[in-house]
Amino acid sequence: LNEKLVCGYPLSIFFIVVNEFCERFSYYGMRAVLVLYFKYFLRWDDDLATSIYHTFVALCYLTPILGAIVADSWLGKFKTIIYLSIVYAVGQVAMAVSAIHDITDSDRDGTPDSMTFHIVLSMVGLFLIALGTGGIKPCVAAFGGDQFGEHQDRQRRTFFSVFYLCINGGSLLSTIITPVLRAQECGIYSKQKCYSLAFGVPAALMVVALVVFIIGSGMYYKAEPQGNIMLDVCKCIGFAIKNRYRHRSKQYPKRQHWMDWAEEKYDKLLIAQIKMVLKVLFLYIPLPMFWTLFDQKGSRWTLQATTMDGNFGALVIQPDQMQTVNPILILTLVPIMDSLIYPLIKKCGLNFTSNFYFSFILSNFQKTLPTFPSTSQSQLKLLNMGSNSVTVKLPGNDALILPAAQVYPFINNCNTKFTNLLPEVILFKSATNDLTSKPQEGNNAIRFVNGMKTAVNVSTAAADFGLIEPFYYSNYSQIKNGKATFTLRSGSQSCEYSTNFGFGSSYTFFIHSTLVFGSNCQDSVTAVEDIKPNSVHMALQIPQYFFITAGEVMFSVTGLEFSYSQAPSNMKAVLQAGWLFTVAIGNFIVLIVAELAKIPKQWAEYVLFASLLVAVCVIFSIMAYFYTYIDPTEIEAQFKKKINEDDEDDKSKPGKAEVEMVKRDSIKCHDEYDKATQTKM
Numbered sequence: 001l002n003e004k005l006v007c008g009y010p011l012s013i014f015f016i017v018v019n020e021f022c023e024r025f026s027y028y029g030m031r032a033v034l035v036l037y038f039k040y041f042l043r044w045d046d047d048l049a050t051s052i053y054h055t056f057v058a059l060c061y062l063t064p065i066l067g068a069i070v071a072d073s074w075l076g077k078f079k080t081i082i083y084l085s086i087v088y089a090v091g092q093v094a095m096a097v098s099a100i101h102d103i104t105d106s107d108r109d110g111t112p113d114s115m116t117f118h119i120v121l122s123m124v125g126l127f128l129i130a131l132g133t134g135g136i137k138p139c140v141a142a143f144g145g146d147q148f149g150e151h152q153d154r155q156r157r158t159f160f161s162v163f164y165l166c167i168n169g170g171s172l173l174s175t176i177i178t179p180v181l182r183a184q185e186c187g188i189y190s191k192q193k194c195y196s197l198a199f200g201v202p203a204a205l206m207v208v209a210l211v212v213f214i215i216g217s218g219m220y221y222k223a224e225p226q227g228n229i230m231l232d233v234c235k236c237i238g239f240a241i242k243n244r245y246r247h248r249s250k251q252y253p254k255r256q257h258w259m260d261w262a263e264e265k266y267d268k269l270l271i272a273q274i275k276m277v278l279k280v281l282f283l284y285i286p287l288p289m290f291w292t293l294f295d296q297k298g299s300r301w302t303l304q305a306t307t308m309d310g311n312f313g314a315l316v317i318q319p320d321q322m323q324t325v326n327p328i329l330i331l332t333l334v335p336i337m338d339s340l341i342y343p344l345i346k347k348c349g350l351n352f353t354s355n356f357y358f359s360f361i362l363s364n365f366q367k368t369l370p371t372f373p374s375t376s377q378s379q380l381k382l383l384n385m386g387s388n389s390v391t392v393k394l395p396g397n398d399a400l401i402l403p404a405a406q407v408y409p410f411i412n413n414c415n416t417k418f419t420n421l422l423p424e425v426i427l428f429k430s431a432t433n434d435l436t437s438k439p440q441e442g443n444n445a446i447r448f449v450n451g452m453k454t455a456v457n458v459s460t461a462a463a464d465f466g467l468i469e470p471f472y473y474s475n476y477s478q479i480k481n482g483k484a485t486f487t488l489r490s491g492s493q494s495c496e497y498s499t500n501f502g503f504g505s506s507y508t509f510f511i512h513s514t515l516v517f518g519s520n521c522q523d524s525v526t527a528v529e530d531i532k533p534n535s536v537h538m539a540l541q542i543p544q545y546f547f548i549t550a551g552e553v554m555f556s557v558t559g560l561e562f563s564y565s566q567a568p569s570n571m572k573a574v575l576q577a578g579w580l581f582t583v584a585i586g587n588f589i590v591l592i593v594a595e596l597a598k599i600p601k602q603w604a605e606y607v608l609f610a611s612l613l614v615a616v617c618v619i620f621s622i623m624a625y626f627y628t629y630i631d632p633t634e635i636e637a638q639f640k641k642k643i644n645e646d647d648e649d650d651k652s653k654p655g656k657a658e659v660e661m662v663k664r665d666s667i668k669c670h671d672e673y674d675k676a677t678q679t680k681m
């Protein structure tokens with residue numbers, strides 16, 4: 001093993017953790033803007049964008065199996081990491097290129113002319129990224145673990161904690177930086193949101209990750225691959241099942257473990273190793289449910305944040321930036337848990353076998369949405385532009401008194417005919433144009449109605465509503481939260497109207513017929529609130545983040561180390577891949593329940609997920625209680641010793657009686673394995 005030690009740690013792990021930091025920066029940075037790229041660049045709808053996003057995440061956690069097989073049976077971890085990192089970097093570059101709108105924008109209007117080119121290139125890029133990030137993931141963690149000797153258990157545990165901190169350091173920085181890069185405007189012929197830069201920086205970081213890993217090359221301990229182990233494992237399991245089936249009759253004595261039915265054909269060491277792996281994989285069965293909830297922070301929780309108020313005083317948080325709460329909490333909680341809580345638990349003599357995790361359910365945040373008209377109804381607004389109140393009688397409705405300069409919104413059937421309205425009352429009917437959902441990304445959707453007899457031009461620093469004809473309305477424009485000043489212009493005359501916006505509201509501003517230019521037009525514009533601003537603060541998501549992150553610290557950091565320490569020497573990466581596979585299944589559950597089942601009420605979906613998780617936690621606690629820790633190195637050493645002794649005996653005393661003895665000894669050794677694994681943790 002590596003001789004260069006710094007403070008008791010192999011120097012080589014420095015390169016591994018830096019590599020992980022850069023790789024996770026690359027992955028999470030790209031992922032942070034991916035849904036928005038789908039929606040605003042590729043122009044996909046919400047459902048398609050969310051489905052492809054979760055499919056991509058699931059794929060990233062399915063490919064570890066491929067990487068692990070290649071590493072453990074063929075190339076070894078070191079070469080697998082190098083080759084797949086190149087694939088990964090190429091994928092990131094493809095994503096960055098796919099986001100350059102100028103490539104296909106031959107008419108230079110700012111929108112790509114051949115969307116197919118961008119879609120195909122980005123899908124190829126995402127596939128290569130999934131192959132790369134997933135393929136190297138189990139290898140990097142296991143390769144890091146390989147750098148420690150048998151006597152360095154404590155250091156190896158600390159390594160896995162530091163490794164996790166690096167993951168979250170990379171994720172935190174990139175989740176802050178890439179949304180900022182995306183918000184920049186760039187382009188050759190026309191300036192557009194800079195997705196190419198938001199993908200380009202992660203691509204550069206992936207190249208850095210690769211270079212750092214190669215620099216450390218001379219210092220690593222590189223365990224040799226041990227043949228096509230996965231094929232042997234599959235064949236051995238297949239044989240055991242077949243053999244058991246062939247001997248199903250009662251006349252054959254039972255064996256201690258169903259894998260023992262492979263003894264006729266397979267090495268006892270291999271059978272013992274498969275038993276170790278199966279034992280751990282069995283324990284993994286309930287785990288996907290944790291990831292089902294956890295990975296919704298990138299989709300459901302972020303969408304929920306768009307319906308919330310992100311004003312934190314000096315800081316205004318964007319909905320997608322709320323995800324940074326998770327890595328921030330990880331960076332705080334992991335050191336606290338490692339240096340304080342775990343030692344305290346150990347001192348108290350508590351057996352901390354399973355980690356319980358609570359989910360926090362926040363109720364429906366759509367309460368700020370008004371009642372929208374159904375497809376057979378239309379939304380009408382009555383606006384009294386006069387200076388006196390008027391009485392309005394609409395068919396099928398009671399007479400209503402409409403005060404001066406006031407708007408009365410109501411919903412009615414489309415085919416209702418309106419007659420005898422006073423000339424100063426505007427009947428504003430805009431069923432097809434009204435916004436029927438919260439504006440995106442916490443913005444406010446604003447439009448103007450011109451009640452004047454002349455056309456008016458309306459603009460702000462952030463948006464231009466254009467020239468609005470008399471008694472006509474503008475399109476919606478998106479305005480950020482905070483104060484906005486609108487300039488109303490008619491010919492050479494102008495005036496200003498200012499107002500404050502929160503998050504996620506929609507307003508229709510009515511310009512009075514009595515407006516006089518040249519002065520402040522504050523009193524000549526009436527604001528009608530179509531959708532209330534978000535009233536629930538984003539800070540209310542923090543407890544949710546706290547609980548899920550506390551669960552992650554106890555469950556995921558320890559799980560990574562557990563998967564390494566319980567794996568036989570030739571299947572370390574395979575078991576890491578098994579652990580990551582649970583994440584893939586978790587994402588498929590989100591896809592099925594959240595995207596396909598389409599539970600109408602969001603709170604009902606949260607309750608369903610939380611209840612499932614509670615049930616799974618109980619099952620997992622029971623399973624964890626009965627799990628017995630093993631020391632794979634010791635078991636393997638015992639088997640190897642026995643095999644060597646048998647070989648020696650075979651050489652010196654060949655004969656039937658001896659063969660029988662060897663067989664008996666092997667079985668004895670096998671019993672020792674079974675006894676060794678009976679000790680509870």
Ligand SMILES: N[C@@H](CC(=O)O)C(=O)NCC(=O)O
Binds near residue numbers: 164171172327330552
């Ligand atoms: N806490 C997450 C990172 C994030 O979601 O920002 C984490 O540590 N995930 C593990 C990983 O390997 O990426």
